[in-house]
Amino acid sequence: MEPTIRLRRSIISVPVNREKMVNKAFSLDADMIMLDLEDSVPVQEKEEARKRVVEIFRERDWKGKVRSFRINGMDTPFAYRDIIDVVEQAGEFIDVLVVPKVNEAAEVKAVDYMLTQIEARMGFKNRVGIEASIETAAGMLRAGEIAFSSPRLEALPFGVADYGASLTVLSKGISGHGDMEDFYPGHRWHFPLSRMAMAAKAAGLAAIDAPFGDYKDPEGLRRSCLMSAALGYDGKWVIHPDQISIVNEIFTPSLEDVERSQRILEAYGQAQQEGCGSLAIDGKMVDAASIRVARTIYSQWEAISKRAG
Numbered sequence: 246m247e248p249t250i251r252l253r254r255s256i257i258s259v260p261v262n263r264e265k266m267v268n269k270a271f272s273l274d275a276d277m278i279m280l281d282l283e284d285s286v287p288v289q290e291k292e293e294a295r296k297r298v299v300e301i302f303r304e305r306d307w308k309g310k311v312r313s314f315r316i317n318g319m320d321t322p323f324a325y326r327d328i329i330d331v332v333e334q335a336g337e338f339i340d341v342l343v344v345p346k347v348n349e350a351a352e353v354k355a356v357d358y359m360l361t362q363i364e365a366r367m368g369f370k371n372r373v374g375i376e377a378s379i380e381t382a383a384g385m386l387r388a389g390e391i392a393f394s395s396p397r398l399e400a401l402p403f404g405v406a407d408y409g410a411s412l413t414v415l416s417k418g419i420s421g422h423g424d425m426e427d428f429y430p431g432h433r434w435h436f437p438l439s440r441m442a443m444a445a446k447a448a449g450l451a452a453i454d455a456p457f458g459d460y461k462d463p464e465g466l467r468r469s470c471l472m473s474a475a476l477g478y479d480g481k482w483v484i485h486p487d488q489i490s491i492v493n494e495i496f497t498p499s500l501e502d503v504e505r506s507q508r509i510l511e512a513y514g515q516a517q518q519e520g521c522g523s524l525a526i527d528g529k530m531v532d533a534a535s536i537r538v539a540r541t542i543y544s545q546w547e548a549i550s551k552r553a554g
Contacts, residue, residue, distance in 0.1 A: 257483050314339065315343040346404070378403075385440060460488055
């Protein structure tokens, strides 16, 4: 089964214990809202926050945005209740569950098993997808295994701040990209970005980049988006509403790419009907990978057009 293709150009994380921020998020043009139960929620507020997540899923009009929430890490005493309490009560309204700081494939498999049992017991018709966030050296080392750990997996997001902390790299405390990048000869996150994108695309998943920390530096954000887009990333987390328009712009497929993808898919469909074993577009052979890319680009464009209309 191929992973579900969703529009993920821009993703904004929202602390569910901050009502004003939740309301603001629903007025923004981000493709995906991630209701956060993890780092942004104090321990004493975790239980109440779960109830709030359920209310938001069940009562809000998401207007076509991807509906997601982030649980606490699988090495905490909170994750299992995050899954049970939220999914049992709101699973039919949830698109994606985000697992933070994934260190090994077993964590994703455990979440998959729990979701399967809950969906069977509750009789939900939809299947909740999973995003496995790569935020540690251990997770990056096993990115390939994690990417193939569950048919529910849809994307691998990169958590650069925690990843950097796990490597004990120098930092000025700015969360996300843009922290101390002027002292290194090159881009110091190029290797992990490339490694994670490779793992994601090998498994047919979306690759999502970490946020750019300085929301007052739009040109820095643009460079960061262009860098990750060039490496095959499909979108980026944002930490401020002002970042959304630039992120959406960079990660929107060009009209040229959309038209070419449409021609590839039409030609592929025709070739299938005629029983042809090979396919060429514009004098170039089209392989299975090209067809997958074309399908992804065209699906993204359809989703963008639907939201705009």
